[in-house]
Amino acid sequence: MFNLKIIFSSILRKNKPTKNWEEAFNESYGDISLDMWRILHLKYLLHGKKATKWAYTELQKMKFLEHVPKRILREWAKRCVLSNERETISCEEIRIYFPGLTKKDAKYLAASVSNTCRTFWDIQQAKECDAKFYLWKSSACPTHKRMNNIICPIDEPVSKSIVKDDMITGDSYPGEGYRCLCILSPLLSKLDLPNGKLRVYMDGEIHRMGRKQFYQLDPLDE
Ligand SMILES: [Zn+2]
Incomplete structure (x- = not known):
């Protein structure tokens, strides 16, 4: 039996067939995916x-x-x-x-x-992305809360004496461990830096420094 509603809507849309969500998605994002x-x-x-x-x-x-x-x-x-x-x-x-x-x-x-x-x-x-450093974001991760907003070099994991996670026997990056919800956020621009005095992990320790001092380590884009 014919469905008049579908026939009329097809005519009104100049015979364009109705799309389901999958067809619509593929038409818009097919190439991207x-x-x-x-x-x-x-x-x-x-x-x-x-x-x-x-x-x-x-x-x-x-x-x-x-x-x-x-x-x-x-x-x-x-x-x-x-x-x-x-x-x-x-x-x-x-x-x-x-x-x-x-x-x-x-x-x-x-x-x-x-x-x-x-x-x-x-x-x-x-x-x-040529990031030299990243920001350890741990606002959602109770285990690594102490690491929040610490700037770390991308080339080496952070010492276990700093991360202090009893479940990990060695050095680590954000995202590792039991139920870790931390994020590794690459530092690409001066706008990515947190407010206030910076805490930078280097040579096994956390160094507090101003922005000028940090730009000598990583001259970030504006
Ligand atoms: Zn974590």
Whole structure:
């Protein structure tokens, strides 16, 4: 049977067929998402091996994963850096090694593993933007609250004596650890700097300095 409503609306729109949200989305963003996919694919091809090695090293620093066999950590590292999906590691997989964990806690643990591994791409992206330093943003992360607005060099992780996270055995970057919600925010312009006296992590210590002194380390754009 004919649906008159659809026929009339087609005529009124000069015979343009009605689009569902998926068609409309693809028409507006199809090319962009294809480009994004190509960029991601290229990134994985260029840096995938290095990313996996980095992520595997980092997972071995996480005390909460010490009961997970190394070959599994290596496999998780590879899977997490080569995907950006939410549930790359399932709750069921986590519960093989943590049988008593609730589904909710297994989800948090899986997310902690993924985020720790994917920190590699945050560092990589900052380097590609020629950032020398980044701002450690931790306003949403209770574990690393003390790190908020500290300026850190992109080339070296922050010493564990400064981060003071009992669950991590070595130096680390924002985004790593159990339930870390920190953000690595690259410093590209003078506008990215926080207000007041700056706290800059260098040579294993936090140095307090004014903007002029910092510009000698990193002459940022206006
Ligand atoms: Zn954190």
